[in-house]
Amino acid sequence: MSPAPGAEARLRPPPKCNECMIKRVAWSKPRVDLCYDCLPGGPFTAPPCEKCGSADYFSQGMCVRCHPGGPRHLGACRGCLAWGVYRQRSWLCSSCIWWRTHYPWGVCGSCHRESWIAEQGACRLCLEQARMLQEPGRALDLVVANEHGQQLFFANMHFQRRRTRRLAPEPRASKKKWKTPGGWGRPGPAPDQLVLSEWVQPVLVDVPPDPELVRRRALIENSELTRYCAVIVREHAERFGWSKRQRNDVVRSLRLLQTLRESPTAKIRASDVLQLPRYDGNIISTLDVLDAAGLLIEDRPRPIETYFTTKTAALPPVMREQLEVWLKVMLDGATTAPRQRSRDPLTVRIRIRAIVPAVTAWAGAGHQSLAEITAAQVRAALPETGGQRVLMEQGLRSLFKLLKARKLIFANPMRGMKGNRANATVPMPLDTVLIREKLNSTNPAIALAVALVAFHALTAKQVSELLVTDIVDGRLTLDGRSIPLADPVRERLARWLDHRQARWPNSRNPHLLVHQRSAPRLLPAGRTFPWKQAGIRPQALREDRILAEVHATGGDARRISDLFGIGIETTNRYLDTLEHPDLISESQDVRGTSTPR
Incomplete structure (x- = not known):
């Protein structure tokens, strides 16, 4: 209830005592700036209340309950007009305090009064009036219930609300309708658009919610x-x-x-x-x-950025900023000298893992910036030999070249330093027992993925990106090539499709291999599925298949290149194994004869 225009000053609490700043002043009219305890010559005993005789003196001859500005002065609720609320509770009853945190402020559609409006478009007073007059088996009628006035009530009076019998729900026409927790189907039309703002008030104190x-x-x-x-x-x-x-x-x-x-x-x-x-x-x-x-x-960091942050968290600030500049160019590319195309995140991850030991050692030696690193320190940080030395050389060369071009260091310590070439690895055959075990796995996804690689030498990327429509009449269409599937692959393909239909019958994902998280979406399952669970590397399985074909055909380079879609340099890597008879793959016993073109 809003006060009268002239009563607003009367309802305002009197000021506190200028001396103790605890109690209220003795009088407001005539004005006194001290309480009874702080008056000159005091302390004095405060007189009893003029209205009720209470000894709990507040100000102006009245107690805390009788004074209009007292904290325990009774009044009407600002929300539902219920009588019996205090100033110390902001003139709100317990129910309206809850309403204020759950419903917006607006104009009631029934009484046209400003208050907190529920989903039905009415305030709490109109809703309570409609509930009192609600007939059994009927819905709330806000218009009829509030047509001839409203019944006020006392605040914070908890009473048992009369239960009304409800009509049986009508049968639904469609079975696709569904309910959700919290009353998803409650009344209230969906708004056509939301008023959104990019600006948000910063949080002063971040307290985690319960x-x-x-x-x-x-x-x-x-x-x-x-x-x-x-x-x-x-x-x-x-x-x-x-x-x-x-x-x-x-x-x-x-x-x-x-x-x-x-x-x-x-x-x-x-x-x-x-x-x-x-x-x-x-x-x-x-x-x-x-x-x-x-x-x-979208403010999620990319996985490679999270990996970079984890590896460089203990580095000095200046050194970490220099590495961040290099990381940004590696991921996004650069149009200024030295111009560079963006690299694959997997390549960037390998470079980070290669240079982190050297950078961490320099930071542990007391260096704060990469501009302090000399060529002698670079040579001392490089491993003696092996693939790790080659990877570290490539990573440091890329790092210092970029920092020198961006004028973040004075000189490139890698300039003029000769690099080493990576030694070519020799493809090795896998254990036949392991391949046979994975081909006969009880998991249909593992059995199919292993069969596709073991018989047709697909890569992990190709397996994860295969679509259901890529296989028609027992032939796989891949990169413009038509590959006839082997009989063992067809058997495992049929078993996987039966499993997928039984597990995810409504999945619209077009990819052949799906799992629990990718089935309800259109994304691929990922390169690590199902290899992480299978416990076998797809690249090693692919090399075993190509190696078996090389020894079965006697080194027909044209056939190897066409059959597996690889270049001449990669083909020569496998043809070199013909000089080593001990590298003949035993996995031919698993596959039988070689796959036709």
């Missing part, structure tokens, strides 16, 4: 974010064949994000979604929905 309280609040939260994303969630569920559990997890994640985000109009950062496992949320599917809705701010 997971249990966040989870409880998310179960009853039904905001514009969840209603706006409802259509997108349903579209993704139907398009990618999500299960009911996965849809419910995404809805729960959206409610958690609405509860946790700093502002109702702010977009959601991907780094905030990554924190959802603490609250039993779903990450990848939620990111897909937010990206489709235009609500996602």
Whole structure:
């Protein structure tokens, strides 16, 4: 209840005593700046209240309960007009305090009063009035219930609300409709668009929320974010064949994000979604929905950046900044001298792993910048021989060349230093027992992947990127080549397709190999699937297959190049093994005869 225009000053609490700054002044009119204890010649005993006779004196001859500005003065609730609230609780009852944290401020559609408005478009007073007059088996009628006035009530009076019988729900026309935790199907139309802002008020004190309280609040939260994303969630569920559990997890994640985000109009950062496992949320599917809705701010570091940060965390600041400049050019390329194309993240990872020992040793010796490194220190840091020396030379040469071009160091210590060539490795055959064991694995994904490499020498990348449509009538179309699949491969392919149909019947993923995380999406399973679980390297298996074909055909270079799609230099690497009879692969016993062209 808003006070009268002239009563606003009367309701304002009187000022505190200028001396003790604890109690209120003895009088406001006429003005006195001291309390009874601090008056000159005091302390004096405060008189009793003029209205109720209480000894709990406050100011102006009244106690804390009778004075309009006292903390225990009774008044009407600002939300529902209930009588019996205190100033110290901001003139709100317990129910309206909860409403203020869950519903927005607006104008009630029934009484046209400004208050906190629920999803039905009405304030709490109109809703309570409609619930009192609700007939059994009927929905709330806000218009009729509030047509002839409203019944006020006392604040904080907890009473048992009358239960009304509900009508039986009508049968649904479609079975695709679904319910989700927290009342996803509650009344309220989905907004056409959300008002978003890129600016967010910075947090002064970052206090981690209580997971249990966040989870409880998310179960009853039904905001514009969840209603706006409802259509997108349903579209993704139907398009990618999500299960009911996965849809419910995404809805729960959206409610958690609405509860946790700093502002109702702010977009959601991907780094905030990554924190959802603490609250039993779903990450990848939620990111897909937010990206489709235009609500996602992509701020996740790339895996190679995370790896770089881990390796260089203990380095001096200047040295770490120089390495960051080199990393940026390696990943994104450079259009200024020295111009350079972007490198594959796997190549960058190998370079980082090669140079980190030398850089860490220089930092441990007391160097703060790479500009202090000399050619003698570089030679001392390089290994004596082997592949590690070659990799470190390549990484340091790339690093110092870039830093010198960017004028971050005075001289390139690698200039004029001769490099060593990497010794060519000799392909070696695998154990026949190991190959046979993996071909007969109970896991259909492992059996199929091993068969594709063991019989047709596919790479791990090719296996992960194979589409279901690439195999037609027992022939595999790969890079413009038509490869007839061997009979053992066809058997394992049929077993895998049966397993995939039984495990993920609604999956729309076009790739041949899928797992639990990639089945409800359109992404490939990745190069490490299923090799990490199989315990065998696909490159070693591929080399064994090519080596077996070389010895079976007597070194027909043209046939080897056409059959496996490799260049002449790679082919010569395998042909050189003909001079070593001990390298004949025993895996021919597993495959039988060689695969025809």
